[in-house]
Amino acid sequence: MSKSSPRAEIAYQALRQAIIEQALLPGAKLPEDQIGAHFGMSRTLARATLARLQAEGLVDARPKRTATVAQPTLEEARDIFEVRKALEREAVALTIKRWRPEYGAALEGHVREENAAKARRDDRVSIRLAGEFHIKLAAMSGNKVLQRALAELVSRCSLILALYGRPHSSECAVNEHSQIIAALRKKDIAGATRLMEEHVGSVERRALLADAPSADLDLDAVLSRYARTIEASNAAISLPVGRRKRSS
């Protein structure tokens, strides 16, 4: 159904990563034709790929309209962070319960990568790695369902950051990750949970600049970002290449 075709799978991964790394910004159009043409497959598969991304909340698709990279509302954004926090707590607790020394090393290796990316000002990779830290931790919980759910939420957080955050604030202060690792090592559930909560909270604060209940205030910010969105959606992952390529 989903993993069958290598091309469809590649398209899925590519689009997913492009969205997460903010190479395709929220609102960017994703016409079935072009996606199919780009990945050398028919609209049938392009459509299935988009449907999958839609199910994960990364793509908006209203009937009869071209699919776009999702633009979560402020309210939705808050909801996502709330659920994410609940699952991160669970992930921390479960991971500590089955803690093994290798885990610490693995996570620290990851943090080193994060620092490297940050040092070389590679924002795209930075953003992705910041998210993946949380996924790796969730994986250590041993609970696949939890891992999957959290992965979905974390991706959507990248999207939220792209929409409402300031331009290039990479998601996490890396040293917060280090502190969490330290607490995990001590098997300090309460401490690790608290740190994680604060950490995600601070990401949320950075992401949701606006505090007003209405989204009007940041309409300006959003609109001014739009010019960038449109141009970026062309450069970006080279998806919309100039004009479209006809059916060849």
Place this chain on the structure above:
Amino acid sequence: MSKSSPRAEIAYQALRQAIIEQALLPGAKLPEDQIGAHFGMSRTLARATLARLQAEGLVDARPKRTATVAQPTLEEARDIFEVRKALEREAVALTIKRWRPEYGAALEGHVREENAAKARRDDRVSIRLAGEFHIKLAAMSGNKVLQRALAELVSRCSLILALYGRPHSSECAVNEHSQIIAALRKKDIAGATRLMEEHVGSVERRALLADAPSADLDLDAVLSRYARTIEASNAAISLPVGRRKRSS
């Protein structure tokens, strides 16, 4: 993408409900042709519908093989309950924070329905209502993302019950629901959380009869249930009607 076609939407709802109510048992085959024929649509739409159900974990689909109603492993089952508990806690906490008196009445009305269904020995409806209690509560949290995630998990729990539980144990002791309502009314977060936790725990215990790490022990039980599965998948929701209907 998904809600476009009324037929596809109907098929989705029907299949979903049939699975949840255990009219279609785990392992039952779901050939694209038959589904399409039954709902008067082409395989294209049938396929999309199945993909959707697969994304929610209600359907298993390996490439080149006919899709079936999902058969979660014991391990997966435990994972699902674990995540569910985490989200139920969150739902309780959030709901209490924005509690309104109507909520109590609404939930009590629901419990009355549950009792009615139980009184008339309507197992199917009983099972469905038991799950919907939790969804309604999640809806009151005001967090759509949470509600959706929990709905998915609760559905999958019905599946687990069908696979591993004893034949007709309807999911919940209804009075546990009433106790939870009482705690909510008192805005007693700790108490309500504890009750919810115990409640889901008891559902889990009822669902996962086997405690052994290996699933060998209940292989017999599963196999003996299979005869029923096959015959039931024919009677059931009248999906596989005798032979298939050709392309008309």
Place this chain on the structure above:
DNA sequence: CCGCCGATTATTGTATACGAGAATATGGCA
């Protein structure tokens, strides 16, 4: 010069076609 309306083009919705791979039945052989 600006804004509304119709023609043109871009894109989606859905069915169908055809090839390929499983599943199942059939017949020969031990």
Place this chain on the structure above:
DNA sequence: TGCCATATTCTCGTATACAATAATCGGCGG
């Protein structure tokens, strides 16, 4: 009689076709 090889049938994987609707552009009237 029981088992394996092979033919047959059932399904899936994917592309393509065609109709229908939305977006876009150009001309007309104000």
